[in-house]
Amino acid sequence: MKEAARDRYDVVVIGGGIGGLTCAALLARAGRAVLLVEDHERPGGFARNLTEAGYDFDLGLHVVMSLGREGPFGQGLLHAVLEHLGVEGQLEPVALDPFYAVQLDDERVVLPGAREAHLDAFAKLSPSDAPGIAELFSIYDQSYREILAVPISLGLRDLLGMPIKTPLLFAKRKATLARLLDAHIRDPRVRRVHTALWPYIGLPPSRMGFIPFGAMMASYVGEGAYYCGAGFQALADALANGVTRHGGEVILGTKVAKIGVRDRSVTGVMLESGQQVEASFVISAGDARETFKQLIDAEAVPKRYRRRLERQTPSMSACLLHLGTDLDVASMLAAQITMVTPYSSEQSYARSVQGSVGAVSVTVPTLTDPARAPEGEHTVVVSAAVPIECGERPAWDARKVTGEMLAMAEKALPGLSSRITFVPGGGPAKEPRLRYLGPIYGWALPPNQAAAYRLPHETPIHGLWLCGHWTQPAGGIWGVVASAIQTARLLLDCNKHAGLLPLAL
Ligand SMILES: Cc1cc2nc3c(=O)[nH]c(=O)nc-3n(C[C@H](O)[C@H](O)[C@H](O)COP(=O)(O)OP(=O)(O)OC[C@H]3O[C@@H](n4cnc5c(N)ncnc54)[C@H](O)[C@@H]3O)c2cc1C
Known part of the structure; x- marks a missing residue:
């Protein structure tokens, strides 16, 4: 089992999604001794690539904001972070134009x-x-x-x-x-x-x-709406490099099993291997609910805080079909992202609450980067937002949902169901396999759970902080990068009463 090189760090970051990676890299760049622990063998969380047999899919992410060097609002936030870390040259940002297409009943608007x-x-x-x-x-x-x-x-x-x-x-x-x-x-x-x-x-x-x-x-x-050549794994890898090039340590493929707490203060973490690692600060960039239910003994969490956690509503989750196809997709779609919406947005949501698919997005990253599938083929990701974790739990039927998703995707890509050449982890039958990811954005984003109304970074346990999409200010890649900047600046106690840019760390 993997172990950390040392037994003591200034900061341990739990979770190597884009939020945790960004925060760890910013703190390492500011001179702190940082250890980042990620359960998966690849960094990135929802921004990982899924690679198998010559097909390279984006696990979840489709598009990101603020990756541009300069724009009407100044430097893009994400670009500023990558530049600050000295890793911006590792990415090939591609501005998507057209941004997206909408497939209405018989009409497509680009x-x-x-x-x-x-x-x-x-x-x-x-x-x-x-x-x-x-x-x-x-x-x-x-x-x-x-x-x-x-x-x-x-x-x-x-x-x-x-x-x-x-x-x-x-x-x-x-x-x-x-x-x-x-x-x-x-x-x-x-x-x-x-x-x-x-x-x-x-x-x-x-x-x-x-x-x-x-x-x-x-x-x-x-x-601009940005995609990364080679997929969003390149973004995660660049940020992981941002941690190590500034002296931080990244361990992949192992879990933090426990957060140590004594007298309402963190003492460090215990890794899956049983290794005890001391730290003055622990930043949880994973699921906030798991942090307080599984990683910390219940009696260490004040009742009021537990009640607050229980009152929060998680966001919708996503169902995804990752498919290889030999359809001539380039002649069929004008945009990398096509939203198939046979209903109004309100009706779509209402359908999904009742356990049916209301809308799907069809994304084809090989339209930007053909090298991500064997020659003559494309990788297609069909996804639908579903309220599996919301209060309004639908009667869930994976086979029915898969059928509905494919039927909707066919409106953008007629013939898709009969031209599937590959399904990751699917075996020779090429049966579409529904994958479930979520909640997509941590807590949901109604007005009373957005920005300053979201769970704060600091927790009632001294030295335990939250970062990523379960805390302020929002979900999505922009949101978790902003969250990482906020956490780093608050923890370093610098420029707290200024805006996000310049980074000033
Ligand atoms: C299908 C889908 C599509 C999306 N599309 C977009 C999009 O197009 N644009 C956009 O901006 N956003 C999109 N999002 C949202 C965006 O991906 C997330 O908001 C963002 O990636 C969350 O980042 P994070 O670092 O907070 O968490 P995560 O990405 O969830 O990372 C948390 C990490 O912590 C690790 N972890 C948890 N517990 C432990 C532990 N105990 N020990 C070690 N590691 C642990 C997990 O393995 C995981 O890697 C999408 C999300 C989904 C699911």
């Missing part, structure tokens, strides 16, 4: 990545809604700008200054997306196309906060 062309596509769909959509995007821009400026730690003076410094966030902090859309879009078709990416936030417009969706759209259709 949405360009560049702002003007994106707005033009909506103007063609419904000229009367064009001004409303343009106005929406300028509100989205303002929300993203304000998010970047929010101080990492909100002291009393910061809170009092919010109505002046970040007026939109202050005024709309409890607003749902639906409320904003009602004031700007009349045509239901425009609304359906514009909100087709609702699974990227994991709630329908009537339930999601407008701020996460707005910031996401401002970045994607402003800074």
Whole structure:
């Protein structure tokens, strides 16, 4: 069993997803002795690649924000981190243009990545809604700008200054997306196309906060929607390299079995091997629920905090089909990401709550990087958001869901079911195998669980911190990178009352 090289570190980070990796690398770069422990043999968490027999799939992730060097909001957050760590040269970012396509009943709408062309596509769909959509995007821009400026730690003076410094966030902090859309879009078709990416936030417009969706759209259709050549494993590998090149240590393929706590303070961790590792700080970047149920003795967690954890709602999860195909996908799809949405976003969500598939996304990474499948073939990932972990638990039938997902994917790729050449882990029968990942974003993102309303980084156990998508400010890759910056700055006690950029660590 794998063991750490030393018995004492300043910081142990549990979990090598993008949140944990980023935080560990930032702390190592700031001179702390850091150990990162990751259960899986590859770093990345949901951002790993799934590689088998010459087929290379993205396990979960489709697209990321803020990987650009320079944009309308300044340097991209992710790019700034990679540059700070000196590993930005390890990636080949590809701006997706078109950004995505939406397959309605018999019609496909292709949405360009560049702002003007994106707005033009909506103007063609419904000229009367064009001004409303343009106005929406300028509100989205303002929300993203304000998010970047929010101080990492909100002291009393910061809170009092919010109505002046970040007026939109202050005024709309409890607003749902639906409320904003009602004031700007009349045509239901425009609304359906514009909100087709609702699974990227994991709630329908009537339930999601407008701020996460707005910031996401401002970045994607402003800074650019990015994919990584060779898949997102390249991002995880670059960050893992960011840890080790600054003197940190990464152990893959082993678990933290226990977090040591004495007198309400962490003492370190115990690895699966039984090795005891001392540390002044332990950062849990895995599932917060497991952290407090499995890694820490129940009596060490204050009752009030346990009750708070129980009140939080997890986000939706995802069902995925990873498939190889010899279909001529390049002649069939205009975009790497196609959202197949036979229903409105609200109806899609309602169907999934009842145990049926409401919408699927079909992504084909080999359209960007053909080397990720054998010649003449493509790797296709079909995914659907499902509320398996939500309160509204559906009657779950994997075979039925697989059939529905394939039938929906066929609207984008006719003939797919009969042209499957490979299924990872599937054996010779090439039977599509439903894979389940989740919750997609840690806690769900309704207005009362977003940003400062999310679980804080610091826990009631002194020296135990949270990072990643189970804590502030949000889920998704941008969210967990922001979370890592926040955790690192708070732990280092530096520039706490400044915004995310410059990194200033
Ligand atoms: C299907 C799917 C599609 C998605 N698509 C997108 C997208 O297109 N764009 C986007 O921005 N976001 C997307 N997301 C969300 C995004 O992937 C996540 O929000 C983000 O990757 C979470 O990162 P994290 O580091 O917080 O956690 P994770 O990626 O979950 O990493 C946590 C890691 O901790 C490890 N771990 C846990 N416990 C222990 C332990 N005791 N010891 C050692 N290791 C441990 C786990 O093995 C895991 O690797 C998607 C998510 C899913 C599931």
